[in-house]
Amino acid sequence: xxxVSHICKGFDSKAVLKDISFQLDARETIVILGPSGCGxxxxxxxxxxxxKIESGRILIDNRAISKxxxxxxxxxxxxxxxxxxxxxxNVALGLKIQGVSRKDRNTRARKILTDLGLAGRENDxxxxxxxxxxxxxxxxxxxxxxxxxxLMDEPFSSLDAITRENLQDTLLTTWLxxxxxxxxxxxxxxxAVFLGKxxxxxxxxxxxxxxxxxxxxxxxxxxRRSSSYYELIRSIRHRIGEYW
Amino acid sequence: xxxxxxxxVPYVITILVVxxxxxxxxxxxxxxxxxxxxxxxxxxxxxxxxxEFWHHFAASAFRAVMAMIIGWGIAFPIxxxxxxxxxxxxxxxxxxxxxxxxxxVVLLPVILLLFGLGDFSKIIIIxxxxxxxxxxxxxxxxxxxxxxxxxxxxxxxxNKWQLLxxxxxxxxxxxxxTALRLNSGVSVAVLFFVESFATTEGLGYLIMDxxxxxxxxxxxxxxxxxxxxxxxxxxxxxxxxKISCPWY
Ligand SMILES: Nc1ncnc2c1ncn2[C@@H]1O[C@H](COP(=O)(O)OP(=O)(O)O)[C@@H](O)[C@H]1O
Ligand SMILES: [Mg+2]
Numbered sequence: 001x002x003x004v005s006h007i008c009k010g011f012d013s014k015a016v017l018k019d020i021s022f023q024l025d026a027r028e029t030i031v032i033l034g035p036s037g038c039g040x041x042x043x044x045x046x047x048x049x050x051x052k053i054e055s056g057r058i059l060i061d062n063r064a065i066s067k068x069x070x071x072x073x074x075x076x077x078x079x080x081x082x083x084x085x086x087x088x089x090n091v092a093l094g095l096k097i098q099g100v101s102r103k104d105r106n107t108r109a110r111k112i113l114t115d116l117g118l119a120g121r122e123n124d125x126x127x128x129x130x131x132x133x134x135x136x137x138x139x140x141x142x143x144x145x146x147x148x149x150x151l152m153d154e155p156f157s158s159l160d161a162i163t164r165e166n167l168q169d170t171l172l173t174t175w176l177x178x179x180x181x182x183x184x185x186x187x188x189x190x191x192a193v194f195l196g197k198x199x200x201x202x203x204x205x206x207x208x209x210x211x212x213x214x215x216x217x218x219x220x221x222x223x224r225r226s227s228s229y230y231e232l233i234r235s236i237r238h239r240i241g242e243y244w
Numbered sequence: 245x246x247x248x249x250x251x252x253v254p255y256v257i258t259i260l261v262v263x264x265x266x267x268x269x270x271x272x273x274x275x276x277x278x279x280x281x282x283x284x285x286x287x288x289x290x291x292x293x294x295x296e297f298w299h300h301f302a303a304s305a306f307r308a309v310m311a312m313i314i315g316w317g318i319a320f321p322i323x324x325x326x327x328x329x330x331x332x333x334x335x336x337x338x339x340x341x342x343x344x345x346x347x348x349v350v351l352l353p354v355i356l357l358l359f360g361l362g363d364f365s366k367i368i369i370i371x372x373x374x375x376x377x378x379x380x381x382x383x384x385x386x387x388x389x390x391x392x393x394x395x396x397x398x399x400x401x402x403n404k405w406q407l408l409x410x411x412x413x414x415x416x417x418x419x420x421x422t423a424l425r426l427n428s429g430v431s432v433a434v435l436f437f438v439e440s441f442a443t444t445e446g447l448g449y450l451i452m453d454x455x456x457x458x459x460x461x462x463x464x465x466x467x468x469x470x471x472x473x474x475x476x477x478x479x480x481x482x483x484x485x486k487i488s489c490p491w492y
Contacts, residue, residue, distance in 0.1 A: 050398060068401045080392055097397075097410075
């Protein structure tokens, strides 16, 4: 469903990404694991159409991406909620931009907020929500337009450990229920192993994909307590120790 | 309840303090130079019951409010455009930088020549002074908008107008209103200046006329009236800011 082939990107004269290629299937999830500053955000912005690619091609369902489209939802690093909109308005914004009537978009936004455990918080502003709650609103916002692909930029990095695992569970449960494919970038090996059916290691400067790990145990909430989970974390850590 | 606590109490305390200091000064100086505060207040309260006072008050309020509406209405959109568009900014910013440091009151003779001695000129000069402040504050506020908020809106497929409406406009509102509120005092000051000539209406006229007749109590009626007008303009813009920026 998503095909990234041979993309390169730089800012001014500094090359950031070099020859990135991979494919994401419609029933799959990919986590891209890379250290801070290696170009993860840049890669997601390219795929979402926020930034222009220098060379290479990005296809979603065989259509080239040149600007953001409603079929692709992006959860930005630091949530990307607008402080001047209530939670309900934030969640409904994508639908509003697509021209959905106020009544319909609010009904849909309310339902998603309720599904994510935020009933009663519709008219609060993001500034009064905790980090975990804000991330729930951001997830609700992403699912509101019924995207065909979800892009997430270190969605859980700034949360405490308990909240993070809670939200990782929520994300996985949602995926199991809807199977909207997602591409998530993170610098956390644990998160990558819990949330990625495949794990791509991004590193170097300019960054490229160094290695791909299959993750047969993926897709089970109880995965975190299994030995194969720790086994994979250990071997990924071992491998990235050589080039991070 | 909140209204009483936030608005009434501070004003009451201020009035009491001013009253005391004034009283002491009036005793130290002499009654001829500075009337006793109770005399001035008495004159003011009696004036509040006359239609003449309200006639002058309404004339001043009309000029000030019109100037704020015109100044804000023109400057705020330009500020947003300058802050959000490089092309517009490149085109207009040399003009703004060159004219911003000029004290706008020096343009008064030009404006009087162009628009005559009537209300229109008075309103124009106030809105010009106010408008510059609003323009610069709005422009800088829009420039300071976090890029991730814009990315967030663009990532949903927004076009240019939707980006303006959902992003730049709400981000700019608090800046525009804060500038309006902070400069409501300046508006009243300029109002006094432009009402001190070529008019027989307004609080400024009232003050200058009483001064000419050495009627100090009447002079303070005008001064209190100005103060009342300033408070109303200040709280009015504060109120506008509150209802249009509830997240702030
Ligand atoms: N808009 C930009 N202009 C110039 N350089 C940028 C820009 N965005 C990112 N970079 C640079 O690209 C590199 C990768 O950044 P980023 O994609 O944010 O990394 P990550 O998300 O992995 O931490 C960094 O060196 C950063 O300084
Ligand atoms: Mg990043």
